[in-house]
Amino acid sequence: MEGWKIVEIEWEELEKWAKEARKMAYAPYSKLQVGAALLAGDGQVFVGTNVENASYGLTLCAERVALGSAISKGARTFRAIAITGGPLLITPCGACRQVLAEFGLGLRIRCFDENGQKRDFVLEDLLPAAFLGNFLDRSSF
Ligand code: THU
Numbered sequence: 001m002e003g004w005k006i007v008e009i010e011w012e013e014l015e016k017w018a019k020e021a022r023k024m025a026y027a028p029y030s031k032l033q034v035g036a037a038l039l040a041g042d043g044q045v046f047v048g049t050n051v052e053n054a055s056y057g058l059t060l061c062a063e064r065v066a067l068g069s070a071i072s073k074g075a076r077t078f079r080a081i082a083i084t085g086g087p088l089l090i091t092p093c094g095a096c097r098q099v100l101a102e103f104g105l106g107l108r109i110r111c112f113d114e115n116g117q118k119r120d121f122v123l124e125d126l127l128p129a130a131f132l133g134n135f136l137d138r139s140s141f
Helices: 008-022 062-072 094-101
Strands: 035-040 045-049 078-084 108-112 118-122
Touching: 008 035, 008 045, 008 062, 008 078, 008 108, 035 062, 045 062, 062 078, 062 094
Parallel strands: 078 108
Antiparallel strands: 035 045, 035 078, 108 118
């Protein structure tokens, strides 16, 4: 899938915000600090970091924190998200893929690390045959 068109200068800006956000990560258990920067349709950027918890399963991923922040400000359209695990190039977990899919499968995703490695995706390719709101259309069950 093609997804939204993102020019390199936009990716650079998003990478900068994701790196900055990562510095605020609360990750005392895994020690994996993650930063994410989400670009809304109107050009606003919303950041997130992972927020761990002593009850491990309650941990929030950086991507979902960024999305929650954006939604809280009224944003509903998203073009791209940049994600960094610092020394680690990580890809978004399954739960984050599902939560991001709610707002469009055309979302462009850049995963990058601090050594200059990058991998670009479109959400639809990371979550094929997604379960979306249209399945809940009452006429279909
Ligand atoms: N984590 C994220 O923040 N985003 C991902 O895409 C993968 C995992 C966090 C959750 C947890 O705090 C730590 O990384 C280890 O799983």
